[in-house]
Amino acid sequence: MQLAFPDAIYLVDAIQGGEMLMKACKPALESTYVTKVIHDCKRDSEALYFQFGIKLNNVVDTQQIAYTLIEEQEGRKRLPDDYISFVSLLADPRYGGVSYLEKEEVRILLRQDPKFWTYRPLSEMMIRAAADDVRFLVYIYRKMMEKLNARSLWYLAVRSALYCRCFCISDNNHADWPSLPPIPDDISAEKNAPEEEILSVLDVPPGKMGRVIGRRGASIMSVKESCNAEIFFGGAKGPPDKVFLIGPVKQVRKAEAILRGRMMDL
Template identity: 80%
Template sequence: MASSNHPPSHRTHVPLPSDSGGNPFDDEAPPVPIHIVTNASQLPAEFLNPSPEKQLVVGFDCEGVDLCRNGTLCIMQLAFQDAIYLVDAIEGGEVLINACKPALESSYIKKVIHDCKRDSEALYFQFGIKLNNVMDTQIAYSLLEEQEGRTRLPDDNISFVGLLADPRYCGISYQEKEEVRLLLRQDPKFWKYRPLSELMVRAAADDVRFLLYIYHMMMKKLNERSLWHLAVRGALYCRCFCINDNNYADWPSIPPIPDNVMVEGDAPEEEILSILDVPQGKMGRVIGRKGVSILSIKESCNAEIHFGGAKGPPDKVFILGPVRQVRKAAAMLRGRMMD
């Protein structure tokens, strides 16, 4: 692996599954370096030059100021088994992030991330990057819950802190996340300051250093059908807020239904993303008083419904899921607009 010209001053632990049955969260394990990257030459060559001969799985996340199309992406975190790289978009600028574009768009590098929607939006609108081949742990968690027979309530999406606390995956407390959230509320420009403070480095690394372990734990449990849903929903999550004029024609194609899950009489339905325009002044009717209307629609349809909200776009509704359920939700939403 490539690294910075200077010995890293920051280190942390990256827990990995152990064949010996040892505790992967044992801090006695050798720590790995945290590299603060301001030049592409500091990144691993196999990351910068994706290859089918050297396929990678990396933990991935982004930090920024109001992370979305109109915000500022400040740091991009990459977790490898032997190092963590904090790609500094403030110091390295567009040249550095664009050097990462082939990897972020590559089907040879799997990016393990928790809830990729806004990260993907920021990458697309700020740098023209179409995030591809993600393993979204929020989606995977929901699929595993369904696979194990648990019913998920609308909008019951696991937070990253909640995922880390689940003993099936990590079983650890991430109290520092709350400290960072408090700082962000007090100063939304927290991630823009340089040089990076010890807290910033530690918090950025903590957001990715557990992802490879969680990935391995989840992949052991997911069945073939769930794996297809994971790939499809990950692709749809990446597209979700990245509206363009060509209906995503220049994006990677959605994974087709594989033959090994095409069971007669129980084949999964194709999943899609549908975007509805909401006329001015109608969003309140769609959502309803205290969210009653939209909750009713979500409970009636097996589809995810997302709003642009304050980060935008504020006049659109995004619906993801099986074709028939998406169409049902869209029809109900249009009905609310006409009330």
């Protein structure tokens, strides 16, 4: 785990430091007062939750959420399947304009050897790559915060919180997690006030996931296009039999109905 501050970067080695080291980090990771800036927090949150019992909180996700909100504010409607990688975000002149070629080298090594990050001691390249993954996040965060209006800041807070919960399957519907940020009074009083946002998890019967996704993702893409909801799958890392939906209540319920109908199709 990498921790970047304005004046330093720390690499927290959970493999060598183990549970004791992660417990020392837990108060800050769960704190409401310490902002955590992460590019795509879903899998990080899942790992922290299931391996160390940490409920990641007060996160700013620079991937889909903040980037998309800024794009929408500036009148650019992004497609449902648009994806902004950290390398692409960093290369964007509005947020960094920095080329990150070594990241691709690390990806190649990781594809060749999935255990790449488990080897110790860390090589100079591994240390440099780990540090570079977070080195620019503080700067990107500040640039993004300058652009977001009050409404977008609320969306960012609530969506980031829902992203943190996304793959963290809970029997109590995340009742023991921090409360979601409420809609501010000044925004709820607006004529087109935003709707409450939720996370919904659908169980997919055995053998039905292919029908839900469709050929080359066509089925799920049509759902995304007709519903203002984000849809995620556990994929190879799991859970493989669930679909995760995030968005306004009515849009999520609409997506649920469509997906359930497709699960029932013969």
